[in-house]
Amino acid sequence: MKVGVFDSGVGGLSVVKSLLEHRLFDEIIYYGDTARVPYGTKDKNTIIRYSLEALEFFNNFDIDLLITACNTVSAYALDEMREASRYGVVGVIEPGIRAVQNRLSDKNSEILITGTRATIASGRYQTALQDLGYRHLTAMQTGLFVPLVEEGIFEGPLLNEMMAYYFKDIPPPAAVILGCTHFPLIAKEMSGYFDNVPLMIHSGEAIVEYLVEQYGFTTSSKESQLKIFASDNVEGLRKVAKVWLGEDGQRV
Numbered sequence: 336m337k338v339g340v341f342d343s344g345v346g347g348l349s350v351v352k353s354l355l356e357h358r359l360f361d362e363i364i365y366y367g368d369t370a371r372v373p374y375g376t377k378d379k380n381t382i383i384r385y386s387l388e389a390l391e392f393f394n395n396f397d398i399d400l401l402i403t404a405c406n407t408v409s410a411y412a413l414d415e416m417r418e419a420s421r422y423g424v425v426g427v428i429e430p431g432i433r434a435v436q437n438r439l440s441d442k443n444s445e446i447l448i449t450g451t452r453a454t455i456a457s458g459r460y461q462t463a464l465q466d467l468g469y470r471h472l473t474a475m476q477t478g479l480f481v482p483l484v485e486e487g488i489f490e491g492p493l494l495n496e497m498m499a500y501y502f503k504d505i506p507p508p509a510a511v512i513l514g515c516t517h518f519p520l521i522a523k524e525m526s527g528y529f530d531n532v533p534l535m536i537h538s539g540e541a542i543v544e545y546l547v548e549q550y551g552f553t554t555s556s557k558e559s560q561l562k563i564f565a566s567d568n569v570e571g572l573r574k575v576a577k578v579w580l581g582e583d584g585q586r587v
């Protein structure tokens with residue numbers, strides 16, 4: 336099976352990493368809209384328009400399924416993308432919610448939801464968790480982490496300063512939703528800030544679990560082929576892939 340993975344930029348590689356580790360697909364076609372990133376600061380209509388335009392890119396490949404690794408796209412454009420495409424389109428928010436539900440039975444647990452301004456403003460995570468009965472939610476837009484991670488800064492004083500800026504008044508959470516593709520790269524530091532959060536919800540791991548549970552995908556013995564494309568600075572994206580994907584990045 337051939338899967339497309341769409342993200343606003345480099346961040347979706349954190350989801351690709353999980354897909355590669357679990358070898359659910361023969362081939363992964365990654366497209367990052369690096370010319371127009373970030374999406375998380377844009378309005379709903381712009382996010383939908385950009386997402387529909389990305390489908391035109393995937394028309395060049397005969398994909399069987401499209402994963403929108405981007406939380407911002409998943410929050411706003413899934414219905415429109417599904418209507419406009421002939422293959423299935425899966426976002427990362429529903430899998431993230433399921434991952435919480437599968438792991439956190441105490442509905443009084445403190446949950447911190449992090450994401451871009453647009454993702455948090457959409458209320459998608461908050462509404463779904465409230466509907467499941469979770470009562471103690473803090474939703475926080477933490478968009479400054481995005482350029483930091485893009486700069487390759489995953490630890491150190493700048494990140495510590497930003498975490499203090501965002502989290503200083505937050506009660507220690509039992510779970511943190513990393514509701515943005517970039518955040519898994521600073522998950523360890525975020526967890527450490529709160530003296531080790533028991534549960535960090537990562538879109539990549541959540542979607543793998545979801546694809547196995549809901550679609551019956553299984554791990555293959557063969558490694559997946561990865562092809563990377565971008566609307567701008569493809570070389571830059573390939574370089575990031577080599578750093579983020581570790582040994583798997585060598586195959587890009």
Ligand code: DGL
Pocket residue numbers: 342343344346347372373374375376404405406407408451454481514515516517
């Ligand atoms: N990929 C985006 C997300 O997961 C983060 C970067 C952006 O703002 O485009 O929401």
